[in-house]
Amino acid sequence: MLFEAMLAVVIFALGVLTLGKCVENCLRAEKFRREEGHARRLLTNRMTEILSNAIPLSDKSSEKWDKGPWAGMELSTIRTPLELKNEKEQELFGLYQVTLELKWKSGGDVVTKDLIFYIYPRQR
Numbered sequence: 001m002l003f004e005a006m007l008a009v010v011i012f013a014l015g016v017l018t019l020g021k022c023v024e025n026c027l028r029a030e031k032f033r034r035e036e037g038h039a040r041r042l043l044t045n046r047m048t049e050i051l052s053n054a055i056p057l058s059d060k061s062s063e064k065w066d067k068g069p070w071a072g073m074e075l076s077t078i079r080t081p082l083e084l085k086n087e088k089e090q091e092l093f094g095l096y097q098v099t100l101e102l103k104w105k106s107g108g109d110v111v112t113k114d115l116i117f118y119i120y121p122r123q124r
Helices: 001-053
Strands: 061-063 074-081 096-107 111-120
Touching: 001 074, 001 096, 001 111
Parallel strands: none
Antiparallel strands: 061 074, 074 096, 096 111
16 A cells, blocks of 8 residues: 555656646747747848848948847848849849848857848939
């Protein structure tokens, strides 16, 4: 009888430990989902600012955030000219590829998210 009671307690303890591990994994996944949502919003906002000429675009820049939901994130912007030709083999000038790369730490690991788009700046 005592042995059966001890066996039941051991099985119950293993079940509780397993359930605790599942809850921990769910919380970690939810935290990562929230961080990724903030990252996606930041990349989209920066792309919109660049496309609307709200901020000047240089060949390479880097920016760190210290406050708000983006605390600890670092955004790198790289602009590279595209060397393309049209159907008549003529060079197309003024086209650029812009790469936005966002890095942050999540649970001890460095996470990276990229956004690549093309622009043709307005001629003045």
